[in-house]
Amino acid sequence: MSETEDTLGNAGYTGTRVEQSTREIAEMANQTYKYGWSTDIEAETFEPGLNEDVIARISARKEEPSWLLDWRIKAYRQWLTMAEPGWANVHYPKIDYQQQRYYSAPKREKKKLTSLDEVDKELLETFEKLGIPLDEQKRLTGVAVDAVFDSVSVATTHKEILKKKGVIFSSFSEAVLECPDLIKKYLGSVVPIGDNFFAALNSAVFSDGSFCYIPKGVKCPMDLSTYFRINAAETGQFERTLIVGDVGSYVNYLEGCTAPMRDENQLHAAVVELVALDNATINYSTVQNWYAGDKEGKGGIYNFVTKRGKCEGANSRISWTQVETGSAITWKYPSCLLMGDNSVGEFYSVAVSNNYQQADTGTKMVHMGRNTKSTIISKTISAGHGNNSYRGQVMVMPKAANARNYTQCDSLLIGDQCGAHTFPYIEVRNNTSSVEHEASTSKISESQLFYCKQRGIGPEDAISMVVNGFCKEVFDHLPMEFAVEATKLLNVSLEGSVG
Amino acid sequence: MLEITNLHANVEGNEILRGVDLKIGAGEVHAIMGPNGSGKSTLAQVLSGNEAYEVTEGGFTFLGQDLLEMPAEERARLGVFMAFQYPVEIPGISNAYFLQAGLNEIRKSHGLDELDALEFRDLLKEKMDLVAIDHKFADRPVNEGFSGGEKKRNEILQMAVLEPKLAILDESDSGLDIDALRIVADGVNRLRSPQRSMIVVTHYQRLLDYIIPDFVHVLWRGRIVKSGGKELALELEAKGYDWIKELVPAGVAEDEG
Numbered sequence: 030m031s032e033t034e035d036t037l038g039n040a041g042y043t044g045t046r047v048e049q050s051t052r053e054i055a056e057m058a059n060q061t062y063k064y065g066w067s068t069d070i071e072a073e074t075f076e077p078g079l080n081e082d083v084i085a086r087i088s089a090r091k092e093e094p095s096w097l098l099d100w101r102i103k104a105y106r107q108w109l110t111m112a113e114p115g116w117a118n119v120h121y122p123k124i125d126y127q128q129q130r131y132y133s134a135p136k137r138e139k140k141k142l143t144s145l146d147e148v149d150k151e152l153l154e155t156f157e158k159l160g161i162p163l164d165e166q167k168r169l170t171g172v173a174v175d176a177v178f179d180s181v182s183v184a185t186t187h188k189e190i191l192k193k194k195g196v197i198f199s200s201f202s203e204a205v206l207e208c209p210d211l212i213k214k215y216l217g218s219v220v221p222i223g224d225n226f227f228a229a230l231n232s233a234v235f236s237d238g239s240f241c242y243i244p245k246g247v248k249c250p251m252d253l254s255t256y257f258r259i260n261a262a263e264t265g266q267f268e269r270t271l272i273v274g275d276v277g278s279y280v281n282y283l284e285g286c287t288a289p290m291r292d293e294n295q296l297h298a299a300v301v302e303l304v305a306l307d308n309a310t311i312n313y314s315t316v317q318n319w320y321a322g323d324k325e326g327k328g329g330i331y332n333f334v335t336k337r338g339k340c341e342g343a344n345s346r347i348s349w350t351q352v353e354t355g356s357a358i359t360w361k362y363p364s365c366l367l368m369g370d371n372s373v374g375e376f377y378s379v380a381v382s383n384n385y386q387q388a389d390t391g392t393k394m395v396h397m398g399r400n401t402k403s404t405i406i407s408k409t410i411s412a413g414h415g416n417n418s419y420r421g422q423v424m425v426m427p428k429a430a431n432a433r434n435y436t437q438c439d440s441l442l443i444g445d446q447c448g449a450h451t452f453p454y455i456e457v458r459n460n461t462s463s464v465e466h467e468a469s470t471s472k473i474s475e476s477q478l479f480y481c482k483q484r485g486i487g488p489e490d491a492i493s494m495v496v497n498g499f500c501k502e503v504f505d506h507l508p509m510e511f512a513v514e515a516t517k518l519l520n521v522s523l524e525g526s527v528g
Numbered sequence: 529m530l531e532i533t534n535l536h537a538n539v540e541g542n543e544i545l546r547g548v549d550l551k552i553g554a555g556e557v558h559a560i561m562g563p564n565g566s567g568k569s570t571l572a573q574v575l576s577g578n579e580a581y582e583v584t585e586g587g588f589t590f591l592g593q594d595l596l597e598m599p600a601e602e603r604a605r606l607g608v609f610m611a612f613q614y615p616v617e618i619p620g621i622s623n624a625y626f627l628q629a630g631l632n633e634i635r636k637s638h639g640l641d642e643l644d645a646l647e648f649r650d651l652l653k654e655k656m657d658l659v660a661i662d663h664k665f666a667d668r669p670v671n672e673g674f675s676g677g678e679k680k681r682n683e684i685l686q687m688a689v690l691e692p693k694l695a696i697l698d699e700s701d702s703g704l705d706i707d708a709l710r711i712v713a714d715g716v717n718r719l720r721s722p723q724r725s726m727i728v729v730t731h732y733q734r735l736l737d738y739i740i741p742d743f744v745h746v747l748w749r750g751r752i753v754k755s756g757g758k759e760l761a762l763e764l765e766a767k768g769y770d771w772i773k774e775l776v777p778a779g780v781a782e783d784e785g
Contacts, residue, residue, distance in 0.1 A: 474616075475580065476616050477616050477617075477618055479578050479579075479580075479600060479616075480612065480615070480616035480618070481601075481618075481626075481630075482577070482599065482600035482601040482604065483576050483577070483600050483601075483604055483609070483610055483612075484604055484626070484627070484629075484630030484633075484686065484690065485601055485604040485605045485630045485631070485633035485634045485637075485690070486601060486629055486630055486633055487601050487633065488599075488601070490629065490633075491601075494618065494621055494626070494629065495618060495621075497620065497621070498618050498619050498620025498621035498669070499619065499620060500620070501619075501620030501621075502620070
């Protein structure tokens with residue numbers, strides 16, 4: 030009987046996780062975006078416009094070394110020669126980059142904070158209200174947080190505990206000053222400044238973000254996370270994240286984000302670079318909940334993001350898990366360069382587009398080393414007038430003997446005004462490799478909903494149940510806390526999608 | 529308990545039920561038999577609240593309440609359960625989780641506390657034993673990858689957990705071999721009680737060898753044309769459905785056109 034007990038035990042475990050979230054869903058079902066408020070705080074905000082002078086001022090605010098300013102200027106000059114990409118299956122009015130503001134930071138008395146006590150009370154309250162208390166005592170879970178508000182990091186928790194293990198976790202600006210050698214070595218090493226239009230823009234004007242370094246042989250003692258909050262109006266957020274996993278290290282990294290509800294579209298163009306050396310593992314999870322715009326498609330964040338990981342060392346592993354629910358437009362392809370032999374790249378994604386949201390997202394897996402392996406699981410959910418595209422590229426280079434890829438793209442449609450598209454690109458230049466691609470499209474079925482209802486489950490809960498079941502393979506890769514959050518978000522995102 | 533009066537119902541514009549009258553008391557088991565296309569499954573779907581079926585005339589009450597305007601989930605919470613002829617798959621959601629969600633909705637509507645995962649697990653184990661279902665079912669996604677027989681047994685398990693006051697078994701015997709049929713019937717028999725009424729919809733008499741009904745009704749072209757005791761099923765088996773055509777009141781056959 031012990032075997033049976035175990036089986037039931039497992040069922041109980043998954044049950045609890047979903048149960049917990051579903052209970053909260055019930056409360057959420059009739060809510061709209063709950064992070065749509067803004068904080069009234071005195072801030073130093075640049076005038077709209079972009080030129081070399083603006084970049085120099087950003088650099089000066091951050092007291093950056095001259096090499097970094099040179100790097101920014103180089104990126105800016107390259108950006109001027111580039112055109113905004115038009116190949117994605119998304120449509121939006123032309124962005125006037127001179128109308129954007131490129132820097133906004135809350136004013137503070139002291140330049141450098143020595144402890145959390147010195148952080149502005151309003152900022153602490155802002156994050157507390159977002160459910161991200163920065164007070165270490167108040168944090169129930171063992172997750173260290175770097176909190177980024179508009180263009181600056183306001184606080185990073187648990188630095189002391191991490192320091193004991195040699196883990197560096199700080200805001201990007203701080204890292205530039207405190208560990209310039211690491212930054213110099215790795216910044217732009219995965220996403221070069223001229224990689225694409227948005228990456229070049231980010232390289233020129235990036236404001237803040239997080240830097241993590243996990244030393245040799247260290248398993249990071251707690252999960253690390255960054256929480257991004259856009260607050261100021263008409264201001265873009267251009268964060269930069271760099272994570273370096275040294276030989277034999279291990280880290281889970283989580284990223285969350287929200288923004289106020291505003292009628293104007295706001296620009297978010299981030300760059301995330303991951304470097305995994307021999308035997309290192311980096312698991313990067315994102316729950317993206319920027320403001321999606323209203324029911325008529327007014328407002329919302331333009332999320333143009335470049336995320337890429339380099340599995341540089343042998344047996345290294347990079348795993349991207351993302352839940353994309355919040356932007357008006359999502360343009361994002363977290364990718365892996367599988368250079369080291371036996372390295373592994375993974376991409377697990379849930380992308381939701383309701384109302385007038387548009388998402389063009391996917392991944393790129395470039396197999397360069399031998400016996401490299403990649404897995405792509407993409408789940409897209411389209412509702413309302415939402416348009417969702419999966420765009421993925423699998424490349425197997427000549428030296429990647431025995432490379433393997435498995436891709437699965439599933440689309441779920443709710444209603445008959447939405448769209449789902451799949452654009453797979455496969456390029457194989459080694460005949461010992463194997464590449465598999467599976468795709469499915471289904472509509473949420475009346476019979477599933479009736480079945481749930483006949484068991485006493487209300488229509489909203491029935492939809493959330495079917496949708497959550499559809500996403501399970503991806504949610505299973507999220508840390509518990511995030512999985513609960515993701516389940517809730519999904520419900521809010523799909524609210525009112527079935528009439 | 530259930531009172532159906534002059535029930536007419538359409539599906540996709542075709543009239544399927546053309547005036548069904550039926551009364552079911554507490555604890556009674558009624559078998560509804562009839563040839564294919566006579567409206568048996570439509571009756572089951574209409575009673576349980578499938579919106580694809582439209583009631584055009586007449587209606588029904590359950591425990592004195594008019595069910596017609598009540599959505600499916602409220603009927604379920606009131607105690608109406610249908611074992612589906614074709615149980616539906618819900619990938620990614622475990623059987624245990626699905627049933628717990630349903631049971632808690634029903635409990636909530638009766639002002640009872642919801643069961644937490646541990647309490648529910650105990651209950652589920654007990655019910656699985658009652659209907660002789662392997663505990664592994666708890667962990668598997670709802671009906672996904674189940675054999676035909678497993679799906680039907682799973683429906684009976686759901687009935688055992690949700691403890692309805694009125695259980696409608698829609699061709700729970702279809703597609704089953706004799707062993708599987710016996711397991712399903714045993715499960716159903718264990719759930720018979722003076723408080724629980726059942727409607728057993730079936731095409732064949734053989735299910736009624738195992739689930740002995742109190743009453744048998746023959747449905748033909750959307751009307752109940754003959755009612756009797758359990759011996760009516762045997763008579764039907766012996767004489768075939770052609771026999772009932774002779775029993776039809778004048779005019780019904782001509783309705784077809």
